[in-house]
Amino acid sequence: MPPRENRPSPSAAQLRSDGSATIPVTVMLGPNAPPVRRAPASLARRFYHICMTMIADCVAPAGLTPLQFAVMSYLNKQNGEPGIDQNGLAARLGVDRNNASLLVEQLGKMGLLSRRVSEDDRRARLLQLTPKGERLYARFEAANVEANNRILDPLTSAERNLLLDMLTRIVTRNAAFARPGAGRRKPKRARSPSDQE
Amino acid sequence: MPPRENRPSPSAAQLRSDGSATIPVTVMLGPNAPPVRRAPASLARRFYHICMTMIADCVAPAGLTPLQFAVMSYLNKQNGEPGIDQNGLAARLGVDRNNASLLVEQLGKMGLLSRRVSEDDRRARLLQLTPKGERLYARFEAANVEANNRILDPLTSAERNLLLDMLTRIVTRNAAFARPGAGRRKPKRARSPSDQE
DNA sequence: TATTGTTATACTCTATAACTATA
DNA sequence: TATAGTTATAGAGTATAACAATA
Numbered sequence A, B: 001m002p003p004r005e006n007r008p009s010p011s012a013a014q015l016r017s018d019g020s021a022t023i024p025v026t027v028m029l030g031p032n033a034p035p036v037r038r039a040p041a042s043l044a045r046r047f048y049h050i051c052m053t054m055i056a057d058c059v060a061p062a063g064l065t066p067l068q069f070a071v072m073s074y075l076n077k078q079n080g081e082p083g084i085d086q087n088g089l090a091a092r093l094g095v096d097r098n099n100a101s102l103l104v105e106q107l108g109k110m111g112l113l114s115r116r117v118s119e120d121d122r123r124a125r126l127l128q129l130t131p132k133g134e135r136l137y138a139r140f141e142a143a144n145v146e147a148n149n150r151i152l153d154p155l156t157s158a159e160r161n162l163l164l165d166m167l168t169r170i171v172t173r174n175a176a177f178a179r180p181g182a183g184r185r186k187p188k189r190a191r192s193p194s195d196q197e
Numbered sequence C: 001t002a003t004t005g006t007t008a009t010a011c012t013c014t015a016t017a018a019c020t021a022t023a
Numbered sequence D: 001t002a003t004a005g006t007t008a009t010a011g012a013g014t015a016t017a018a019c020a021a022t023a
Helices: A040-062 A066-075 A086-093 A097-109 A131-151 A157-173 B040-062 B066-075 B086-093 B097-109 B131-151 B157-173
Strands: A026-028 A035-037 A113-117 A125-129 B026-028 B035-037 B113-117 B125-129
Touching: A035 A040, A035 B066, A035 B086, A040 A066, A040 A131, A040 B040, A040 B066, A040 B131, A040 B157, A066 A086, A066 A097, A066 A113, A066 A125, A066 A131, A066 B035, A066 B040, A086 A097, A086 A125, A086 B035, A097 A113, A125 A131, A131 B040, A157 B040, A157 B157, B035 B040, B040 B066, B040 B131, B066 B086, B066 B097, B066 B113, B066 B125, B066 B131, B086 B097, B086 B125, B097 B113, B125 B131
Parallel strands: none
Antiparallel strands: A026 A035, A113 A125, B026 B035, B113 B125
């Protein structure tokens, strides 16, 4: 039995005190589901969770996390960019270079990915999948595409394209804010230089 | 100096071997930005990061995380639902009840939120903001709405509505998959019942 | 027995920072 | 001095699990 229901038509448009219209506050997700804020941040959170669940289910049989599989999708030679370096990979994935380093190490240990020192810049390591990695990617690529498509099942074909275009525009124009891990609380005490040792 | 560029027009549409068209593989986010996969999961990740950054910047002066502020937005009496219980809150936020419990405790400690035992079901605690909490929410509500709107700046007004509608549809239809924390690797060793001691 | 909420513990993700090697 | 990458440490977020109180 749900608690008391006391909400004034949650999906109705809200008027501010000056009479100007703003985004409706909440939307119902279903007859037995709770209302959710009809705002980018709320919907983005759920959208992201849905995508993670879908992709995780899809690539788990390969023994990979969604991010690990994403690495392979950027490096495979069917439709990726083999030969990019780790910073380039990090930028594509939306992770920082420490994280990219860890991902590369994980896939390397599994024998799916290999590095070679760049001839142009001996600091840089150019990345590519091993034959084993290419085979694994090839085996799961179709399922991954299909999982991504299934997320958009509720949309028409035209809407799917429109959604991806709009998200692309949002991501492009707000690229400066696409820092992973933002939104978490700042560490209590950053060790100051004099603290060291 | 960027590494070698070797990608075959990343935003071109991909054809599968049977000739059927599928989603283009990547899109360019800008002249100096790397290409990103044009797929729900990739874009969702960045979209989510952008939202988190925007909202975090907006509510940080209140000493709150985005999720803590979201709690207040669901409980305030201006446009929220004061009196819901913790499970109801968890369902709205998209977190599990352990997490909701922690969030409630955090806000309670700050004096922003109060609980009372439900008369109908003495197990349930009904939630509402304290006067201090209502004031704090009122002070930051406009900025929060504006931050959410700013995320959608790259879209026209009609497109904003369309995007929110499409995301709502996706979230509604995939509600079963909106589990937070999915996509992470499974814990190494779940303590088996026989391990207990 | 099932459900609401609490608490403890553990693990993943990611940030911070120091380091090495090369530019 | 600046950049590519590595590694260590720590902290935030969240899952898992056990528990108490109530249904």
